[in-house]
Amino acid sequence: MLLGDFGVGPAVVNALSRRMTAEVRYDGVRWAQEYARGAAVTPLTETGTTARNGTVITFWPDADIFGSAEVSADALEDRLRELAFLNPGLDLSLTDRRRPDEARSARLCFPGGTRDFVGFLDGHEAAHGPGDTVAFAHEDARMAGVMDLAFRWCDRPGERVRSFANSRATLSGTHVVGFHDGVAAAVSTYARESGLLAPMDPDIPADRVGEGLTAVVSVKLDRPEFLGAIRERLGNNEVRACVALAVREHLGRWLRAGSERAAAVVGRIVAGS
Template sequence: MTETGNPSQPANVNEYTASHIQVLEGHEAIRKRPGMYIGTTSERGLHQMVYEVVTYAVDEHLAGHADTINVTITADGSVRIADNGRGVPVEVREPAGKSAVERELTELSFGSKRHTGYGVSGGLSGLGLCVVNVLASRLTVEVHRDGHRWTQEYEKGTPVTALTRNEATSEHGTVIAFRPDAGIFETTRFSFATLSERLQELAFLNGGLAISLTDERPERPVRHHHTDGLRAYVAHLNPYPPSLVHSPAIAFESENQDKTISVQVAMQWNTRPTGEFRSFANSTRTHEGGTHEHGFRTALTNLVNDYARRHDLISPDDEDITAEALQQGLTAVISLKLAHPVFEGATKTRLGNPEANAYVQETVREHLTDWLDHHPNEATAIIRHILNAST
């Protein structure tokens, strides 16, 4: 009910004018409806704040400018994320009169990342750092760039100091430290285990990137660095060597000529009744799948049936091996990176790009067919395992 005039008198229910319509804009909208931007204000949303900042550092790695990310849970409950990338730009542009780093931390940029230098990027498509800043009671940014160390402080998304040039330095990179707003989140206590699992996942998905996590509550350091990429990820998900149908895992990758889409795949069958399938788009877990998963499953089903019939592992009268049968004991990870991802929903749980379907199908058909043809013993063992598991 809307109250007007004297609060002791009942409101006129027939009075409904433009003054009753409240439009939330900018930072106010984020603080009033945080779930629209980070999914939830529960522990999951709390950790999403960290992932958004880490995503910017991962984008620097994908652009070829960073190979190390250090995440620290500090003793006072804040989180600090440091990378050795180029550093967020600090120059001032007119007519706004704001530095680039301040614009990145305070302005909403729906639909695309502000940095045109990123061919592939994750996070909230230009909203990430701003959303984190607005939902933090305190945030400090430290940039090593252009020969100096630059610093600025914010409270609830509003700068409380100017961007300050400090001492000279030859280092480069960005450090962002923030404390989540206790008035927004159900809990402000970060889970070491939760953060470690996601950071390890990012290290698997971005081979060559070293990510460390330190907890100062007490100190508990861990470092994730996997040069073997998705093959190491599958080995992590398949920790029981005696149950493996073949080893090592099958792994391949491909990138189109324009470098607008690339895919990495690793897969391995084991004799356990269940497997695990994980798909990602721009390092974001697509829990509900999407076009990249459909392309993978379609190509896998078709080419395995084709191989089995060409090598008389199933007779012409036998029915095709089903997609469900192929999943018996299959552990697979597919990681797609594309310049213009289309996700369904703000939390990015399902990929919708039609070109992803076609490209993944083409890549799987080419590379997995080649692997099967060059590994006949392993190929036969895989198909016999599938046939036995489905009977």
């Protein structure tokens, strides 16, 4: 699945496969073509009629290149699960029949999107946190895209933040920095209003809000800019301010609406800062 991250998925898969077949079903007709190590070995051929539309790509990894042509079902399921969480309209199925006595299948569909993703990451810990999940989607023309975030605090050490740009996992970037900026701003404002911070106390820094925090930060942009040797960081500067403002507004409303939950979350952050 990683082969498609750089926008040349089919061409790369084709070149790295000893065999690949493509079947296209469109407008009542089914078309097929076969390739070997990147080169077409059959012409595009009409193979019949169909009542469905769609494309089926079947490929056999080239063992001469990879050393082993074994595909990890676990890795594939993990990636498909991410895509299903990040795109709530998707309904994905994975079936592995390579070993008849150990056949496995999974259906991956999560209508709750990033909210469901946070619940999955927290697992049983979600039942022990001080509050509910904050989740929202927001379109902002200034960054030419949409943000989709969910986050919550649980009673556990450390921070767990998963970030994505155009459904591709990122290690860091302006969307993550903006998220932390927005959380710190909302928490600092609430702490002052509730008397947890004195008027002369400094604001809570962004690197102190993550204790017990689980978050999924996803943006989908018309023109994403990836940085780093493996393009693992999002670099769109305008995204930082857009995400920070939206997080500050949504988290601020959540904090003001739930006094007990807010006090538990902010009190823990203030005590740790």
